[in-house]
Amino acid sequence: MRWILAGLVVAGLLFWWVTEPPSLNPAALPDHVADSANGELFFHAGSCASCHGEDLAGGLNLHSDFGTFVVPNISPDSDSGIGGWSDLAFVNAMMLGVSPGGRHYYPSFPYTSYTRMKVQDLLDLKAYLDTFQPVSNNPGPHELDFPWNVRRGIGLWKMRYLSQGPVVADTSGSSEIERGRYLVEGAGHCAECHTSRDRFGGLELNQWLAGAANPDGEGRVPNITPHQDGLAAWSESEIAYYLESGFTPDFDTVGGSMVAVQENLARLTDADRKAISAYLKSIPARP
Amino acid sequence: MYRFLLMICTLLFLLPGSQLLAGDSPQEQRHELMEQSKDAAKPVGGMLKGEMEFNAATAMASFESWATVAGEFGKLFPEGTETGYDTEAKKEIWTDRAGFEVELAKFDEAVSRAIAANPQSLDELKAAAGPVFKSCKSCHEAYRVEKE
Numbered sequence: 001m002r003w004i005l006a007g008l009v010v011a012g013l014l015f016w017w018v019t020e021p022p023s024l025n026p027a028a029l030p031d032h033v034a035d036s037a038n039g040e041l042f043f044h045a046g047s048c049a050s051c052h053g054e055d056l057a058g059g060l061n062l063h064s065d066f067g068t069f070v071v072p073n074i075s076p077d078s079d080s081g082i083g084g085w086s087d088l089a090f091v092n093a094m095m096l097g098v099s100p101g102g103r104h105y106y107p108s109f110p111y112t113s114y115t116r117m118k119v120q121d122l123l124d125l126k127a128y129l130d131t132f133q134p135v136s137n138n139p140g141p142h143e144l145d146f147p148w149n150v151r152r153g154i155g156l157w158k159m160r161y162l163s164q165g166p167v168v169a170d171t172s173g174s175s176e177i178e179r180g181r182y183l184v185e186g187a188g189h190c191a192e193c194h195t196s197r198d199r200f201g202g203l204e205l206n207q208w209l210a211g212a213a214n215p216d217g218e219g220r221v222p223n224i225t226p227h228q229d230g231l232a233a234w235s236e237s238e239i240a241y242y243l244e245s246g247f248t249p250d251f252d253t254v255g256g257s258m259v260a261v262q263e264n265l266a267r268l269t270d271a272d273r274k275a276i277s278a279y280l281k282s283i284p285a286r287p
Numbered sequence: 288m289y290r291f292l293l294m295i296c297t298l299l300f301l302l303p304g305s306q307l308l309a310g311d312s313p314q315e316q317r318h319e320l321m322e323q324s325k326d327a328a329k330p331v332g333g334m335l336k337g338e339m340e341f342n343a344a345t346a347m348a349s350f351e352s353w354a355t356v357a358g359e360f361g362k363l364f365p366e367g368t369e370t371g372y373d374t375e376a377k378k379e380i381w382t383d384r385a386g387f388e389v390e391l392a393k394f395d396e397a398v399s400r401a402i403a404a405n406p407q408s409l410d411e412l413k414a415a416a417g418p419v420f421k422s423c424k425s426c427h428e429a430y431r432v433e434k435e
Contacts, residue, residue, distance in 0.1 A: 219434070241332075245332070247332055247420065250325070251326075251329050251332055253423050254424065255428065259424065
């Protein structure tokens with residue numbers, strides 16, 4: 001009995017130790033003059049407004065198998081928003097999924113992709129968020145079932161699923177494909193919808209962008225690898241035109257949750273949309 | 288007589304539901320009108336993408352084709368046509384008719400403006416067709432489910 005108890009205590013301590021939310025070293029932040037115009041591009045590439053709202057005030061409910069997440073206010077309001085946050089706090093949230101109070105965020109906030117963003121681009125993004133009007137709004141807590149309501153447990157999940165390295169290593173030395181990879185795997189968080197998940201909700205990297213069940217219910221989120229089940233028949237310029245206009249090569253329209261994403265991508269530069277298309281045509285084709 | 292009736296019933300039963308409604312069912316007409324909208328969008332999109340040379344008459348023919356659709360489409364959603372013929376119409380068309388009418392009006396207005404603008408260059412075409420394309424998308428977003 002005593003041994004079992006001791007075992008439990010040791011296991012508990014170990015759990016507490018390995019799930020300790022980390023923080024970046026302040027020295028990791030470069031000297032950087034923030035460029036809010038570049039920040040605006042990443043705001044659109046990241047579709048922040050699709051979840052946090054055009055005014056950033058939050059309040060949207062995201063339903064999932066684990067319960068309901070309520071999207072927080074990220075306007076520069078110092079009480080209910082993120083107005084008082086330091087640069088370091090913001091970068092910790094976006095790259096490590098850790099709050100200023102040292103708690104883990106749920107991956108319903110797609111930092112699992114944003115973690116691949118460059119610190120400079122994140123600082124620019126923060127400068128852009130700072131140009132918004134502060135809105136006082138407290139959307140309230142998530143409604144999650146046990147054990148998902150224990151944030152500390154996310155530490156274990158992150159050990160397995162949070163990684164900053166690129167997913168598709170080979171860009172054939174093309175700087176265009178590299179830019180596309182950066183946008184798709186990072187800010188664009190395309191895989192969060194287009195890649196299937198295992199039973200713990202982690203992305204199946206060996207099925208990268210090969211389509212997934214649609215969390216909205218009907219149908220599937222399509223395969224966007226260059227496989228015949230995916231974008232094999234689409235030329236690079238057709239993909240770019242789709243991202244710009246929302247029309248498929250057959251002149252049907254974009255639908256579902258891709259509409260908001262497409263409208264955000266329409267605000268990037270032609271070169272960036274071309275880079276995204278070049279990357280999508282270069283990745284391994286999967287059924 | 289009884290055998291004959293039974294045979295008719297069996298035949299009707301064997302035919303898929305969609306075929307029973309074949310011909311002029313509202314579901315089928317809806318589908319045809321949308322296919323027509325798509326075919327009208329192809330040359331306009333081709334010009335905008337630079338795959339096709341600008342041609343004012345072709346563009347105008349597309350606008351007029353959309354105008355026909357805008358005039359007819361709204362009449363094709365009577366009660367009882369919520370399903371059948373693999374319709375992609377969302378039930379919201381029947382539960383939120385007013386919202387659907389707003390989308391129809393947006394489409395109709397964008398098309399009327401495009402016709403009035405009578406674009407004579409690629410830039411003018413872009414300005415005229417943009418709002419129409421936008422209205423296709425926003426109506427689909429709210430009132431159409433895509434099926435594979």
